[in-house]
Amino acid sequence: MSLDDLYRHAWAALAPDGFTELDDVAPPRGPDRIFELIDALGLAPGADVLDLACGPGEQALVLAERYAARVIAIDPVVPQLVMARGSATAADRCVCVAAGSMEAIPLASESFTLVWLRDALLHSSDPEATLHGCFRVLRPGGHLLLHTAYATDLLAAHELELLETEMHVQRAALDAKRVDRAVTAAGFEPVHDEALGSELAEHYEQQDGLGSRALLRLARLNRSPGARARLGEERVRAARGLYHWVVFELLGKLSYRTRVLRRPAT
Ligand SMILES: C[S@@+](CC[C@H](N)C(=O)[O-])C[C@H]1O[C@@H](n2cnc3c(N)ncnc32)[C@H](O)[C@@H]1O
Numbered sequence: 666m667s668l669d670d671l672y673r674h675a676w677a678a679l680a681p682d683g684f685t686e687l688d689d690v691a692p693p694r695g696p697d698r699i700f701e702l703i704d705a706l707g708l709a710p711g712a713d714v715l716d717l718a719c720g721p722g723e724q725a726l727v728l729a730e731r732y733a734a735r736v737i738a739i740d741p742v743v744p745q746l747v748m749a750r751g752s753a754t755a756a757d758r759c760v761c762v763a764a765g766s767m768e769a770i771p772l773a774s775e776s777f778t779l780v781w782l783r784d785a786l787l788h789s790s791d792p793e794a795t796l797h798g799c800f801r802v803l804r805p806g807g808h809l810l811l812h813t814a815y816a817t818d819l820l821a822a823h824e825l826e827l828l829e830t831e832m833h834v835q836r837a838a839l840d841a842k843r844v845d846r847a848v849t850a851a852g853f854e855p856v857h858d859e860a861l862g863s864e865l866a867e868h869y870e871q872q873d874g875l876g877s878r879a880l881l882r883l884a885r886l887n888r889s890p891g892a893r894a895r896l897g898e899e900r901v902r903a904a905r906g907l908y909h910w911v912v913f914e915l916l917g918k919l920s921y922r923t924r925v926l927r928r929p930a931t
Contacts, residue, residue: 693864718785722749739765806930815841820918831906853926866914879908
């Protein structure tokens, strides 16, 4: 491209009325999309559902309410368990919260109709054991919802290292080919496979400016030498990791994919 062409196009692209067709690309799908995939399974009321790596437990409540399910929610991280227990008690739903990790699921074999593993495989140090465990705890004919992000070729080595150091991300779990092999080796058969890419991050950006906020706060952290001391080293590290994760999603360095997998009926 010539220098003339660069400056003919570049500033116009940044103007509010430039490149507006990009604003009209199909609206990004939001978090409801994942529930729609589960709706299609037609779970019977009272189904046993495992929310694996439940975090603060918001989805465990939705699963209990939307499908009249009996939900067991597990997570190894104490602050997450405290929040999940608090919200389950306050909502008075059929949700039981317990400590446990996804690499060694502390639950009986063949006891669930659905395992919900949303946005957490990234922390698994052993994706093979995690997927094998999901298969083990499912009843024959049961389903696994696997919604997770993978590294793309755009993610540079030092960016992956940053995610590992600041966000406890495990590189094995971001490796799409490795996870594919683990899914197959565990014995799952595919039911549905949808590439969401950056759509969730776009959705949250459009909804409340999450991506711009992450980017702006990274910039402010960089030029505020006192921030680490004022906010606390641990808090700043966690924030940097998360802000980068969101920005990497928007830049296509991380790409989300949602799969519904089935343990064969026989
Ligand atoms: C990004 S949050 C997602 C939480 C929830 N599934 C959601 O979609 O909102 C990732 C969760 O994985 C949990 N986690 C981290 N390491 C884990 C492990 N080894 N086994 C199970 N959960 C783990 C964290 O505590 C955190 O709650």
